[in-house]
Amino acid sequence: MTFLLRLLRLCADSLSIPLLAPVKHRALVRMLVQREIASRTSGTALGRLWPLLQPALQILGFWFLFAVVYDMRNVRGPGFAQYMLLSMLPWLCFSEVLVRATGLFREFSPLFTRSRFPLEVLPTMALVMPMLVYTPVLVLTAMWLLGLVAALKAVVVIPLLLVWTLPLVLLCAVAGLFVRDFGQALPFVLTLLMYLTPILYFPDMLPAGMRIWLWLNPMSDWMLLIHAWLNGGVLPLESVARLLALWLLLLVPCWLWFRRTELHVRELL
Amino acid sequence: MVDSGFGNKVISLIGVGKSYRSYTRDIDRALEILTGKVRHYQYDALQPLSLQVAKGEVIGVVGKNGAGKSTLLKLLAGTLQPSSGQLEINGRVSAILELGASFHPEMTGHDNVYLTCAIQGLSRQETAAAYEAIVNFAGIGEFMQRPVKTYSSGMVMRLAFAIATHVDPDILIIDEALSVGDGVFARRSFDRIMEFRQAGKTIFFCSHSLYQVEALCDRVLWLDGGRVRAEGAPAKVITAYGDFLQQESAIVQPPLVTATATAEAEAEAEAEAEAASTATTVATPVAAQAVPRVMAVKVRVDGTEARVHAVQSGKSRIEVEVRFLSVAALPVPSVGLVILGGDGRYVASMGTVNDGIALRAGADLTGSVMVTLPDFPLLKGCYVIEVYLLCEQGLHIYERVRQVAELNVEQRGLELGIVTLPHQWQVL
Numbered sequence: 001m002t003f004l005l006r007l008l009r010l011c012a013d014s015l016s017i018p019l020l021a022p023v024k025h026r027a028l029v030r031m032l033v034q035r036e037i038a039s040r041t042s043g044t045a046l047g048r049l050w051p052l053l054q055p056a057l058q059i060l061g062f063w064f065l066f067a068v069v070y071d072m073r074n075v076r077g078p079g080f081a082q083y084m085l086l087s088m089l090p091w092l093c094f095s096e097v098l099v100r101a102t103g104l105f106r107e108f109s110p111l112f113t114r115s116r117f118p119l120e121v122l123p124t125m126a127l128v129m130p131m132l133v134y135t136p137v138l139v140l141t142a143m144w145l146l147g148l149v150a151a152l153k154a155v156v157v158i159p160l161l162l163v164w165t166l167p168l169v170l171l172c173a174v175a176g177l178f179v180r181d182f183g184q185a186l187p188f189v190l191t192l193l194m195y196l197t198p199i200l201y202f203p204d205m206l207p208a209g210m211r212i213w214l215w216l217n218p219m220s221d222w223m224l225l226i227h228a229w230l231n232g233g234v235l236p237l238e239s240v241a242r243l244l245a246l247w248l249l250l251l252v253p254c255w256l257w258f259r260r261t262e263l264h265v266r267e268l269l
Numbered sequence: 270m271v272d273s274g275f276g277n278k279v280i281s282l283i284g285v286g287k288s289y290r291s292y293t294r295d296i297d298r299a300l301e302i303l304t305g306k307v308r309h310y311q312y313d314a315l316q317p318l319s320l321q322v323a324k325g326e327v328i329g330v331v332g333k334n335g336a337g338k339s340t341l342l343k344l345l346a347g348t349l350q351p352s353s354g355q356l357e358i359n360g361r362v363s364a365i366l367e368l369g370a371s372f373h374p375e376m377t378g379h380d381n382v383y384l385t386c387a388i389q390g391l392s393r394q395e396t397a398a399a400y401e402a403i404v405n406f407a408g409i410g411e412f413m414q415r416p417v418k419t420y421s422s423g424m425v426m427r428l429a430f431a432i433a434t435h436v437d438p439d440i441l442i443i444d445e446a447l448s449v450g451d452g453v454f455a456r457r458s459f460d461r462i463m464e465f466r467q468a469g470k471t472i473f474f475c476s477h478s479l480y481q482v483e484a485l486c487d488r489v490l491w492l493d494g495g496r497v498r499a500e501g502a503p504a505k506v507i508t509a510y511g512d513f514l515q516q517e518s519a520i521v522q523p524p525l526v527t528a529t530a531t532a533e534a535e536a537e538a539e540a541e542a543e544a545a546s547t548a549t550t551v552a553t554p555v556a557a558q559a560v561p562r563v564m565a566v567k568v569r570v571d572g573t574e575a576r577v578h579a580v581q582s583g584k585s586r587i588e589v590e591v592r593f594l595s596v597a598a599l600p601v602p603s604v605g606l607v608i609l610g611g612d613g614r615y616v617a618s619m620g621t622v623n624d625g626i627a628l629r630a631g632a633d634l635t636g637s638v639m640v641t642l643p644d645f646p647l648l649k650g651c652y653v654i655e656v657y658l659l660c661e662q663g664l665h666i667y668e669r670v671r672q673v674a675e676l677n678v679e680q681r682g683l684e685l686g687i688v689t690l691p692h693q694w695q696v697l
Contacts, residue, residue: 027396028387035384038375042416114370115388116347116362178299260302263350267289268298 014255018166022124029124036129051133055092059085059141080202082145086230087199087223089141090161093134094219095190097162101126101169102176102183105265112266119262126169127162134158142230150230157226164222164243167250170258177265198223218246277324278359279440279471280345285354286317287340314340316496317354324439325469329486329503331479331510333517336492338475342366342442345473360439360471363389368429374418378409378428381417385432399435406461407431408454427454434461440471452560456599459665483507484664515614561602561667563658564635565592568674575674580645582680583689587642589673591656595630602667603628604638605657608676611650616687622663645678646689652676 022029041047067081100107104122111117135158143151176183197219198206206214214220221239228235290309292298297308315337322328330338343349344356346364371388372381382403386396404410407427409420417425434441443462465472466485476482482489482503489506491499493513499506567590570578580587595601605620619640621628630636653675658668 025387027383027391027393030393031380031384031387034380035373035376038373038380038416042375111371111388113348114367115385116364116390117371117388174299174302178295180295257302263352264290264298264302266349 010256011252014252017120018123018170018255019163021118021120022128025118025121025124028118028121029128032121032125033128033132036125051129052137055089055134055137056140058092059089059137062088083202083227084200085141085145086138086226087197089134089138090157090222090226091194091197091199091219093130093158094161094165094222095187095194097126097130097165098168098172098190099183099187100130101172102186104169104173105177119265122173123166123169123258126173127165131158131162146230149232153230157229161222161226164247167247167254170254171250174257174261177261177268193217193219218243278321279324280320280322280359281355281357282318282320283355284317284319285315285344285351285356286313287315287337287344287349288313288352313495315344315492318497319354320490320500322471322473324471326488327466327472327474327486329482329489330473330475330492331477331482331489331507332492332498333514335494337495338492339366339444340495341490341492342444342473342475345440346442358440361390361437362440362442363433363436363438364442364444365430365433366442366444368433369417369425370429372417372425372429375416377416378413378420381428382413382432385429386436389432389436391436399437403428403431403435406435406457423454430458430461434458434465438470440473441465442473444475445477453598456560456660456665456667459660463662463664479507479511481664559596559598561593561595561599561658563591563656563668563670564594566590566656566670566673567592568654570676577675578677580647580676580678582648582678583644583646585645587645587676588639589642589654589656590637590639591658592635592637593628593630593658595634595636597634600661601628601630601636603659603661603663604640605659605663606640607655607657608647609653609655610687611652616647616652620657620659620663622659622661645676647676647678648684648687648689649678649680650687652678 037048037051041050044050046053063081063085066084101123104126108117108122108125112119135155138158139151139154142154172182172186176186194200196213196217198214203214203220203224221236221243224236224239225243227233288311290298290311292301292309300306301308318341330341332338340349342364343366344351345358346362346366347358348364348366371385373384376384379400382400383393383396386399387393391399404413407424407430409424409428412420412424417428420428441462462472472485474482474486486503488501489499489503489510490497491506491510498513499509567574567588568576568578569588569590570580570585572586578585578587589606591604591606593602593604603621603626605618605622607618608616610616621638626638628636628638653671654673656670656673657666658670659666
């Protein structure tokens with residue numbers, strides 16, 4: 001009974017502490033966001049526009065390549081450029097968050113090794129800037145490609161994706177701290193994963209023998225969900241259930257690992 | 270466990286220890302966390318320590334480098350977690366450990382105030398309420414909208430100190446720096462900490478300046494090799510610690526050379542003495558504008574003024590005259606004088622505050638004081654005189670003038686020791 005209670009308490013903490021950290025420490029999160037913006041944009045002519053311009057220009061580049069140069073609208077059908085662009089933005093956000101998470105402890109070490117800094121805020125810091133940057137870009141892209149209704153729906157896509165990414169952020173933060181090679185290898189792994197995710201192709205274009213990857217890869221579920229949601233289609237409940245189950249399954253151990261690292265982190269850095 | 274006997278306990282350490290772990294490879298750390306199997310070597314920075322601190326107590330922490338002082342302060346400040354034991358702190362802690370460490374150079378002073386306060390746990394409203402006082406105290410109002418990277422190091426320090434002491438802490442932790450910056454700000458920062466003391470805040474004060482520790486603290490903790498070597502009344506602990514240091518420095522330190530020493534040798538000996546001695550080695554603020562400063566020191570032995578003197582033990586009359594410049598905005602300072610032996614040991618000291626002498630400054634803000642040592646009682650040896658200009662309370666050092674004179678004392682008799690005590694013989 002005691003074990004069960006402890007387990008329940010642990011699960012509750014794993015859910016509540018990291019998710020409520022941005023609320024509990026909102027003043028700090030706000031200032032850290034300002035700090036990050038200052039770091040990224042200081043001395044530039046366009047200033048605070050740059051964080052937004054970077055993904056937007058990337059998307060324009062993809063559009064130019066696939067829609068104009070390769071003229072994929074004719075090769076793959078009229079919806080392909082839309083599909084690709086609306087898949088690519090969440091993917092870019094997802095991969096940027098994970099790559100950044102691997103250096104999260106080192107990035108913030110000057111703060112938490114010298115002052116009473118709440119470490120539970122760190123995962124939030126990996127998520128909040130990408131959310132602020134990619135959400136408006138996705139909304140504008142959805143507006144451009146699909147219209148107002150899709151744009152309104154797009155508001156929730158990036159925040160939900162990032163909340164789902166939280167356990168992976170915790171995992172990458174700790175792994176990146178202890179195993180330096182992890183941070184070096186991750187971009188390559190993410191590139192491979194991108195090719196295994198239906199972003200640059202429709203899911204049905206994958207050869208039948210490789211469809212198992214779609215089932216094994218949770219990002220495929222995200223692509224299905226995002227397009228169904230933005231296009232007003234029926235939400236694939238199987239994907240929703242799978243993503244939710246995976247999230248719950250990962251969050252508790254990842255949070256535990258993160259917390260148990262705290263003692264080491266302050267000594268190591 | 271030591272109990273202060275005070276009510277309103279604000280800090281409780283029960284068997285709190287800190288060990289640092291060392292791993293051959295980084296991945297061993299991750300594997301240990303995952304599997305629970307020990308893969309590290311460890312060394313103890315702080316042995317299990319129990320301590321109860323009441324509200325309003327001022328606790329001094331002394332010890333040599335590596336004794337565990339900083340580890341203890343970091344545990345109290347929350348930047349380290351204990352490896353064992355139970356640490357409880359009731360109240361907001363503000364630590365003056367590494368001033369300006371949380372500042373971001375690209376952000377403005379204004380934003381850095383809000384960032385640092387947010388790290389301290391203050392809401393925006395609380396920070397807004399304290400903001401004006403912080404800016405006024407730091408005295409850099411016109412720079413607050415500029416990036417901190419454009420500040421001088423002194424300005425950064427002033428702003429950081431202002432924040433640390435304006436977040437309304439219940440417990441203030443000070444590592445070494447009792448006075449921050451130089452000139453007027455050093456005095457203001459010192460006064461600010463005195464205000465905390467008078468307001469009944471709890472203060473942890475770690476310093477190599479034994480004089481200040483003894484003067485300010487209610488209780489002193491002496492750490493050595495991560496263990497509590499002594500704990501108790503300042504006079505008792507500081508005396509024991511001073512003796513310990515003296516024994517150590519006697520082993521490792523060559524005696525100071527006499528008047529023939531070259532300037533280089535003097536500087537080297539001075540540095541060694543400062544590192545190892547029990548001296549009042551607070552980094553002395555350079556006398557800058559708008560702070561009291563020493564204008565001249567004259568040392569006369571039997572009416573002759575010089576820097577190097579031959580002195581007759583028990584006969585010579587020594588006069589030390591100190592001329593100083595006061596500042597209108599500050600109370601007239603006090604003067605202290607220290608006589609050091611050739612081994613750097615403090616042989617004797619005297620101060621106007623201690624002797625109840627109030628100094629005066631004239632309309633031109635200058636003043637003078639002279640102390641006379643008749644029938645100089647020290648026995649043969651080489652001695653050095655240092656002069657201090659201090660605040661009116663005799664705590665904050667405005668200026669330290671080293672080696673104002675060297676006294677080469679000779680004696681006729683065969684007495685041993687360093688001093689002739691007043692005495693009478695009676696044949697019974």
